[in-house]
Amino acid sequence: MAELNTDGGGGKKGGKVRSKKQNSKVDLTAMVDLAFLLITFFMLTTTLSKPQSMDLTLPDKEDKPENKKDVKVDENRTMTVLLGENGKLVRYVGILETPVAGGTPKDFAYGKEGIRKELITRGKLVKDYSTAKGKPKDGMIVIIKPSKKSTYRNLVDILDEMAIVGVGTYAIVNEFTPGEQKLLEGKKE
Amino acid sequence: MGKIKMTKKSTSTDMTAMCDVAFLLLTFFILTATAKVPEVLPVDTPQSTVQTKLPATDLSMLTIGKSNGKSVVFFDLKGKEIRQRTLELMAQKYNVTFTPKESEEFGLMESFGVPIQSLSQILDMKAADRAKAGQTGIPKDSLDNQLKDWILYARTANIEINDKELQFAIKGDAKEQYPAIKEVMDMLQDQKVNSFNLVTGLRGKNF
Numbered sequence: 001m002a003e004l005n006t007d008g009g010g011g012k013k014g015g016k017v018r019s020k021k022q023n024s025k026v027d028l029t030a031m032v033d034l035a036f037l038l039i040t041f042f043m044l045t046t047t048l049s050k051p052q053s054m055d056l057t058l059p060d061k062e063d064k065p066e067n068k069k070d071v072k073v074d075e076n077r078t079m080t081v082l083l084g085e086n087g088k089l090v091r092y093v094g095i096l097e098t099p100v101a102g103g104t105p106k107d108f109a110y111g112k113e114g115i116r117k118e119l120i121t122r123g124k125l126v127k128d129y130s131t132a133k134g135k136p137k138d139g140m141i142v143i144i145k146p147s148k149k150s151t152y153r154n155l156v157d158i159l160d161e162m163a164i165v166g167v168g169t170y171a172i173v174n175e176f177t178p179g180e181q182k183l184l185e186g187k188k189e
Numbered sequence: 190m191g192k193i194k195m196t197k198k199s200t201s202t203d204m205t206a207m208c209d210v211a212f213l214l215l216t217f218f219i220l221t222a223t224a225k226v227p228e229v230l231p232v233d234t235p236q237s238t239v240q241t242k243l244p245a246t247d248l249s250m251l252t253i254g255k256s257n258g259k260s261v262v263f264f265d266l267k268g269k270e271i272r273q274r275t276l277e278l279m280a281q282k283y284n285v286t287f288t289p290k291e292s293e294e295f296g297l298m299e300s301f302g303v304p305i306q307s308l309s310q311i312l313d314m315k316a317a318d319r320a321k322a323g324q325t326g327i328p329k330d331s332l333d334n335q336l337k338d339w340i341l342y343a344r345t346a347n348i349e350i351n352d353k354e355l356q357f358a359i360k361g362d363a364k365e366q367y368p369a370i371k372e373v374m375d376m377l378q379d380q381k382v383n384s385f386n387l388v389t390g391l392r393g394k395n396f
Contacts, residue, residue, distance in 0.1 A: 025201075027201075028204035028205065028207075028208045029204060031204075031208055032204050032207055032208050032211055035208065035211035035212050035214075035215050036211055038215050038218075038219075039211060039214050039215050039218060042215065042218035042219055042222055043218055045222065046218065046221065046222045051234075051242075051243050051360075051388050051389075051390075052237070052239065052240055052241065052242060052243070052388070052389055052390065052391060053239075053241055053242070053243045053358055053386035053387060053388050053389065054237050054239045054241065054386065054387045054388075054389050055239075055241060055384070055385075055386055055387075056384070056385060056386070056387055057383055057384040058374070058378060058383045058384070059383065060381070060383060061375075061378040061379070061381075061383075083367075146367040146371075147367070148366065148367060148368050149366065149367075150366070150367045151363065151364055151365060151366055151367065152235060152253075152361040152362065152363055152364070152365045152366070152367060152369075152370050153235040153363035153364065154367070155367060155370070156235040156236075156237055156363075156387060156389060157235065157237075159237070159387070160236075160237040160238055160239065160389075160392075163237070163238065163239050164238060174371065
């Protein structure tokens with residue numbers, strides 16, 4: 001983008017020798033380009049560097065046992081997910097001793113093909129069940145039980161699945177029954 | 190008999206003003222952007238598809254990671270005034286004194302993980318050396334639970350200064366075992382902080 005010299009080259013009138021006028025303008029295009037490039041860079045990096053986060057709200061912790069209330073929930077709506085060592089994940093539906101049809105303890109993998117499929121199908125079944133009972137708003141309840149051997153990654157992964165599948169009600173429970181302990185320690189199927 | 194000459198219009202526009210504005214903005218962004226300080230305790234955060242951003246103020250970050258094979262907790266707080274007030278309250282509680290210079294330094298530093306008794310040693314160091322200092326984490330066992338006090342006083346300071354409840358973020362290493370995370374969560378829950386953020390990285394779309 002060259003600057004056009006517009007102040008005509010009129011040096012021939014009158015025969016006087018005039019020194020040529022130098023154009024005082026500097027071409028700023030490249031400078032502006034560079035400045036905007038840097039602006040864009042700084043704008044994007046300042047907003048992008050904020051780390052992401054996942055909200056987690058836990059229920060109130062009640063220390064006094066007399067204030068503890070056990071909430072009774074329909075066993076047909078609950079799915080318990082046990083997180084074990086080395087990415088082991090066991091789920092059962094309902095009560096461990098008397099699981100709901102098709103809900104016997106079973107190993108699953110994390111991710112798209114594993115637990116998510118199960119969560120989606122089970123979620124649909126629960127929805128049908130609730131609709132039949134006349135309460136279509138009652139969805140599935142997932143109880144997450146991370147064992148002592150499970151890692152933080154496992155916990156975040158399963159919480160992420162909850163967000164992806166859209167399970168509204170889930171709880172993190174730390175107590176393990178002996179039966180559940182056995183399930184996790186048992187050999188991999 | 191002069192020929193009528195078409196005056197030639199210049200095709201270039203005056204870019205001075207544009208250039209001025211561009212550089213003004215550039216300066217603004219450069220100055221507001223904070224240089225990334227090397228993390229004192231590097232952790233590999235787990236990934237998730239949730240895309241909520243962390244708040245920039247009224248935030249305290251608890252970093253849980255491994256250092257020398259032990260799981261340690263580091264504490265970080267946003268906001269210089271709040272940090273200084275928290276330090277003041279902690280100093281009172283533990284009978285440690287800090288000089289105004291140390292307090293100033295504390296207001297500007299990032300996360301740390303030492304008992305309060307040896308905090309001034311860390312404050313004397315240059316920012317780059319702190320990462321190499323081998324910080325042992327904030328004591329959090331039942332005999333000497335300083336982490337609990339840091340959390341408590343940080344909340345007090347935040348309410349005093351900003352009149353807002355402090356938010357907590359947990360930045361845990363993906364390989365950290367659940368009990369280590371639970372310990373910190375329990376500590377927060379003991380103070381009736383039931384809602385917190387888990388810091389995660391971005392996961393690919395096709396998960």
